[in-house]
Amino acid sequence: MRLSVDPSRDPSAYDHKHRIRVRFCETDAMGIVHHSRYLPYLEETRVSYLRHIGHPYSENQAAGIDYGVLEQWIQYIRPLRFDEEVDVHMVVAGGTRTTFEIAYLLTVGVDVRSVAVTVHGAMSATGKPTRLPAWLAEIGAQRNAAK
Amino acid sequence: MRLSVDPSRDPSAYDHKHRIRVRFCETDAMGIVHHSRYLPYLEETRVSYLRHIGHPYSENQAAGIDYGVLEQWIQYIRPLRFDEEVDVHMVVAGGTRTTFEIAYLLTVGVDVRSVAVTVHGAMSATGKPTRLPAWLAEIGAQRNAAK
Amino acid sequence: MRLSVDPSRDPSAYDHKHRIRVRFCETDAMGIVHHSRYLPYLEETRVSYLRHIGHPYSENQAAGIDYGVLEQWIQYIRPLRFDEEVDVHMVVAGGTRTTFEIAYLLTVGVDVRSVAVTVHGAMSATGKPTRLPAWLAEIGAQRNAAK
Amino acid sequence: MRLSVDPSRDPSAYDHKHRIRVRFCETDAMGIVHHSRYLPYLEETRVSYLRHIGHPYSENQAAGIDYGVLEQWIQYIRPLRFDEEVDVHMVVAGGTRTTFEIAYLLTVGVDVRSVAVTVHGAMSATGKPTRLPAWLAEIGAQRNAAK
Numbered sequence: 001m002r003l004s005v006d007p008s009r010d011p012s013a014y015d016h017k018h019r020i021r022v023r024f025c026e027t028d029a030m031g032i033v034h035h036s037r038y039l040p041y042l043e044e045t046r047v048s049y050l051r052h053i054g055h056p057y058s059e060n061q062a063a064g065i066d067y068g069v070l071e072q073w074i075q076y077i078r079p080l081r082f083d084e085e086v087d088v089h090m091v092v093a094g095g096t097r098t099t100f101e102i103a104y105l106l107t108v109g110v111d112v113r114s115v116a117v118t119v120h121g122a123m124s125a126t127g128k129p130t131r132l133p134a135w136l137a138e139i140g141a142q143r144n145a146a147k
Numbered sequence: 148m149r150l151s152v153d154p155s156r157d158p159s160a161y162d163h164k165h166r167i168r169v170r171f172c173e174t175d176a177m178g179i180v181h182h183s184r185y186l187p188y189l190e191e192t193r194v195s196y197l198r199h200i201g202h203p204y205s206e207n208q209a210a211g212i213d214y215g216v217l218e219q220w221i222q223y224i225r226p227l228r229f230d231e232e233v234d235v236h237m238v239v240a241g242g243t244r245t246t247f248e249i250a251y252l253l254t255v256g257v258d259v260r261s262v263a264v265t266v267h268g269a270m271s272a273t274g275k276p277t278r279l280p281a282w283l284a285e286i287g288a289q290r291n292a293a294k
Numbered sequence: 295m296r297l298s299v300d301p302s303r304d305p306s307a308y309d310h311k312h313r314i315r316v317r318f319c320e321t322d323a324m325g326i327v328h329h330s331r332y333l334p335y336l337e338e339t340r341v342s343y344l345r346h347i348g349h350p351y352s353e354n355q356a357a358g359i360d361y362g363v364l365e366q367w368i369q370y371i372r373p374l375r376f377d378e379e380v381d382v383h384m385v386v387a388g389g390t391r392t393t394f395e396i397a398y399l400l401t402v403g404v405d406v407r408s409v410a411v412t413v414h415g416a417m418s419a420t421g422k423p424t425r426l427p428a429w430l431a432e433i434g435a436q437r438n439a440a441k
Numbered sequence: 442m443r444l445s446v447d448p449s450r451d452p453s454a455y456d457h458k459h460r461i462r463v464r465f466c467e468t469d470a471m472g473i474v475h476h477s478r479y480l481p482y483l484e485e486t487r488v489s490y491l492r493h494i495g496h497p498y499s500e501n502q503a504a505g506i507d508y509g510v511l512e513q514w515i516q517y518i519r520p521l522r523f524d525e526e527v528d529v530h531m532v533v534a535g536g537t538r539t540t541f542e543i544a545y546l547l548t549v550g551v552d553v554r555s556v557a558v559t560v561h562g563a564m565s566a567t568g569k570p571t572r573l574p575a576w577l578a579e580i581g582a583q584r585n586a587a588k
Contacts, residue, residue, distance in 0.1 A: 047318065171498075177360060222364070
């Protein structure tokens with residue numbers, strides 16, 4: 001496994017917060033959000049983060065760089081339910097020249113519901129691994145140095 | 148509305164049958180298959196039909212033709228539940244030079260659960276409406292003549 | 295078909311507007327939002343409307359009433375793409391003692407992308423058709439009178 | 442993390458195989474299967490396995506036992522594409538009195554595409570952790586002994 005980070009359960013350990021309201025279609029017959037539906041929440045949060053720091057996804061596409069998900073891990077602590085407002089906290093938690101790792105904490109109010117990690121790799125339009133853009137490699141390097 | 152066909156509730160009115168087992172992730176907190184999840188069943192059935200008649204989807208892609216969904220309609224008669232085996236019956240129900248219409252009947256055993264219609268348009272790689280391939284225009288024309 | 299309304303393409307014909315940003319996971323290999331993914335947009339908009347008029351979904355659940363989708367129809371006029379902000383306009387367009395119909399218009403800026411209709415039925419906890427709550431029957435009756 | 446198993450890339454290390462054909466709706470605008478869509482493949486394979494060994498999901502439900510996903514991890518090695526036939530290999534890889542772990546290998550022909558692990562906990566109807574049924578605890582215990 002490439003995953004190296006153990007996500008904190010303390011919201012103050014994260015850089016960015018994005019709020020998502022649970023859709024009815026995301027629930028399953030157990031009455032809770034289906035475990036596969038957390039991944040789109042993480043993705044929406046990443047897109048929100050990129051927009052927030054001034055490097056929207058469209059900029060990457062224009063530069064011919066895409067980011068593939070190489071690996072992901074989620075721990076489900078307490079379930080999410082329809083219409084709850086979920087705060088997804090995220091932080092870029094490290095990186096290499098071609099990959100970076102993100103840690104997540106999902107809370108509803110002060111209640112911890114889930115922690116997660118995703119690992120991403122930069123790819124050219126033809127799917128080849130490629131170097132991260134300088135601004136993103138910089139974020140990862142700062143995090144690595146802080147460990 | 149472009150929809151012109153009223154789908155029969157008699158399986159013998161259909162040309163092709165494709166069986167799908169309901170996935171747990173397709174249910175919602177009401178304990179039934181979410182209404183948005185029927186559309187992938189119809190799509191999987193269309194792909195199965197194209198393969199069955201010797202014109203697999205890959206052939207269309209190779210020819211630079213794609214099919215966009217222009218319109219769809221579903222009537223939910225009785226709900227579908229987890230692990231049920233659904234027979235999706237379909238028939239090409241008519242067409243024009245650039246579009247075709249498909250009717251569907253969803254049954255579980257002899258029990259009718261749903262009827263549906265989809266309307267599709269052929270498009271070039273750049274998204275422009277284009278003429279249907281001859282074999283498909285032919286199927287639509289035969290259906291039109293039979294009405 | 296129960297559908298009786300033809301949705302207007304004029305936003306001023308609608309009562310409520312809800313904005314949704316397209317998620318990456320909602321796109322398909324044609325590079326556009328998959329046609330099945332519009333239904334959750336309509337559903338999220340209904341939930342937003344109920345909250346807006348002071349009758350949140352939780353109130354219905356507490357009263358033992360659920361709403362099943364009986365029928366739906368969507369016309370796809372121009373595709374939706376990743377990260378677009380979609381305004382979903384909706385209006386309760388009519389009703390009976392046990393059902394109601396909603397019309398929708400999807401726009402991005404001034405650009406019309408889609409129109410849709412859904413038909414819903416009130417059900418008891420055991421799935422039996424039941425009368426609409428008075429406030430909802432009233433909205434449908436006003437609409438019927440205005441036609 | 443509870444995950445303790447490192448999934449083998451050798452199909453012969455697995456007990457059960459389930460074949461799934463990729464649906465078009467499971468692809469995204471990168472032209473590959475969206476990373477969130479692997480989890481339903483794993484789930485469908487678990488259901489197939491339970492049916493195969495004579496303990497279908499309905500039996501568990503009748504016994505008032507449900508299985509929650511506590512944790513999952515997926516490594517994406519090479520992408521999956523529309524219409525590919527994916528073999529999902531799985532094996533119960535260990536367990537405790539209330540939880541069990543499953544390892545997965547996804548292949549297309551001889552080509553390895555992904556490995557994954559899920560961790561599950563038995564729960565009563567009210568969501569409380571409960572002991573696994575004897576037959577399932579036995580499978581986990583045999584695996585633990587073989588390590």
